Amino acid sequence: MPPKAPAKAARTPRRAKGAAKVAPRGPLSAQDWIRAALNLIIREGVQAVAVEPLAREIGVTKGSFYWHFQNRDHLVAEALKAWAEDQGRDVVARWGGVQDAERRLRVLLFAAFEDQENGLLFAALSASSEDPRVQPWLRRVSEQRLALGVESFKALGLPDMEAKQKALLAYAAYAGYFQLLRATPAAVASASDLSGYVHHLVDGLVPPKKAKK
Amino acid sequence: MPPKAPAKAARTPRRAKGAAKVAPRGPLSAQDWIRAALNLIIREGVQAVAVEPLAREIGVTKGSFYWHFQNRDHLVAEALKAWAEDQGRDVVARWGGVQDAERRLRVLLFAAFEDQENGLLFAALSASSEDPRVQPWLRRVSEQRLALGVESFKALGLPDMEAKQKALLAYAAYAGYFQLLRATPAAVASASDLSGYVHHLVDGLVPPKKAKK
DNA sequence: TCCGTGCAGTACGCATCCGTATGGAATAAC
DNA sequence: GTTATTCCATACGGATGCGTACTGCACGGA
Structure with a gap:
């Protein structure tokens, strides 16, 4: 849950421990999650939009997700x-x-x-x-x-x-x-x-x- | 898993303990499960065909299901x-x-x-x-x-x-x-x-x- | 009457997912 | 450098589903 009134900043890459998974990237935004969700929907339908699998696919963990969204339904709703x-x-x-x-x-x-x-x-x-x-x-x-x-x-x-x-x-x-x-x-x-x-x-x-x- | 070569018999109703759930019925057949599965598919799609929920809906427990079918995929395949x-x-x-x-x-x-x-x-x-x-x-x-x-x-x-x-x-x-x-x-x-x-x-x-x- | 068989209930371990809590690394601001 | 902020990792508890093992009950036949 990001504080309602954000401040500033934007930083450079980083990666999970064992995971040099996909493309290296900077910090994710909510939009990135939404895009990923829509992609997953195309391939496997809405019910496949689950937090942990989606996070795995992006190459991060749930920790990131719940920073950007309150819960799963919110992501689906936004998408x-x-x-x-x-x-x-x-x-x-x-x-x-x-x-x-x-x-x-x-x-x-x-x-x-x-x-x-x-x-x-x-x-x-x-x-x-x-x-x-x-x-x-x-x-x-x-x-x-x-x-x-x-x-x-x-x-x-x-x-x-x-x-x-x-x-x-x-x-x-x-x-x-x-x-x-x-x-x-x-x-x-x-x-x-x-x-x-x-x-x-x-x-x-x-x-x-x-x-x- | 019913033995490959069935014998005979057919008996009368019975009901689960706390559950006088739906309509009273005799013993279930594999066909009954298949019918129920197809009904569920119409309403909620194939991925909704899960053993335990389906059993609940019919008013029995998994024990029955695994008597008639090897596993979930077999039911789906038959349906x-x-x-x-x-x-x-x-x-x-x-x-x-x-x-x-x-x-x-x-x-x-x-x-x-x-x-x-x-x-x-x-x-x-x-x-x-x-x-x-x-x-x-x-x-x-x-x-x-x-x-x-x-x-x-x-x-x-x-x-x-x-x-x-x-x-x-x-x-x-x-x-x-x-x-x-x-x-x-x-x-x-x-x-x-x-x-x-x-x-x-x-x-x-x-x-x-x-x-x- | 006493088994065997057909069908179902119960209980267990395992896996996966949700959502929470908390800690930690990298950066920007100072 | 110190600190605050942003973003993510990790670890936990609870829920739900799968499949297995075992028990239990009702009936039919002997």
């Missing part, structure tokens, strides 16, 4: 918060640019599918959705994304109901794609052309004005 | 095997009936989406895909389903590549739908009409001969 806020920023960033409704949809979807790392992180978090610490954040992000999708389809002139269904379909295709990529990458690899995949999706969803297939 | 074999049977059952290629696709997809319990179980297992005990079974089932999908689309006269992409898209939409349903049911509920959702999916995938929308 999730960081993720969700990141998503919020992303959505806004991708939203702003394009005016034309159809182009915006395409840009949105292509960008989403192209950011593989983020997609896999989303899949990992969805995989931990039974965890009550995860659920609210997942809900937030999904609602935001779905709302954006619905908006975009309505901007094409579609009625509410249809826009909702199409948005859900697009989002499910997104979530499912990365779930499959995470669970059984080999299966996805068979249809290796991602851009073709996304084209199919988009062409199937955007009202067939001139389906460019 | 997964049971699931995968069930899926295999399902696929065949739904496959046999219909001759017309387009109708078969529709029937297949509608049936898949309608079996909510199975869909949620699939989502739960996919959520545990990082578990090396789960991965192979998941792979098997997904490959089988995808192969069936590709077949079905090729039967419509589509070229290989397109059939693969459409099958992947359909499967991702399936996986994603149930993942969302599991993770954030509220989000899915907004587009409440499942049949409309599936219609959208199918109409987007089946080559627009006479898109019946």
Whole structure:
């Protein structure tokens, strides 16, 4: 537990006794722990975020962890918060640019599918959705994304109901794609052309004005 | 560890000391444990299948468990095997009936989406895909389903590549739908009409001969 | 009636994790 | 140099899970 009002200082490396483990580094920050936690979540899910294993991986001991965080749940909470806020920023960033409704949809979807790392992180978090610490954040992000999708389809002139269904379909295709990529990458690899995949999706969803297939 | 060659017998209820826990029952079978494990998997994922908690839930102690199974991994393995074999049977059952290629696709997809319990179980297992005990079974089932999908689309006269992409898209939409349903049911509920959702999916995938929308 | 067998309870040792307590090394400030 | 501060190591107690060993009970058959 670091005192609420920090002072100053920052120092140079050091290492544990028997452990010249990974890369030598200076003192850790809470951010370092959060990053490590998110990495671990991608690989093994939220429930794998345990203090002692994580500390081993970083190459320090619990002593460090409990200096930066009150307890395990606080780390998880911070990591999730960081993720969700990141998503919020992303959505806004991708939203702003394009005016034309159809182009915006395409840009949105292509960008989403192209950011593989983020997609896999989303899949990992969805995989931990039974965890009550995860659920609210997942809900937030999904609602935001779905709302954006619905908006975009309505901007094409579609009625509410249809826009909702199409948005859900697009989002499910997104979530499912990365779930499959995470669970059984080999299966996805068979249809290796991602851009073709996304084209199919988009062409199937955007009202067939001139389906460019 | 029950002796390899069982004999006979079957007896009447009994209960633990302080525990008139759930429903009174006779002696448990390995199947009972497997069923309980699958139930737990749906609710909390594979990693939640622990002997002692599971025993508590059933209302017995570990003593019983280790009578029926060698260890925890054996239970998990049996449960997964049971699931995968069930899926295999399902696929065949739904496959046999219909001759017309387009109708078969529709029937297949509608049936898949309608079996909510199975869909949620699939989502739960996919959520545990990082578990090396789960991965192979998941792979098997997904490959089988995808192969069936590709077949079905090729039967419509589509070229290989397109059939693969459409099958992947359909499967991702399936996986994603149930993942969302599991993770954030509220989000899915907004587009409440499942049949409309599936219609959208199918109409987007089946080559627009006479898109019946 | 007295065993044998099927199933379950109880108790133990071991491992892993949590969170706490406390000490210690390196640096910055003085 | 002395001191305060930052960051980490180490050692502890408690909880929970695994797997083993052994005991106990109810039933069926002899």
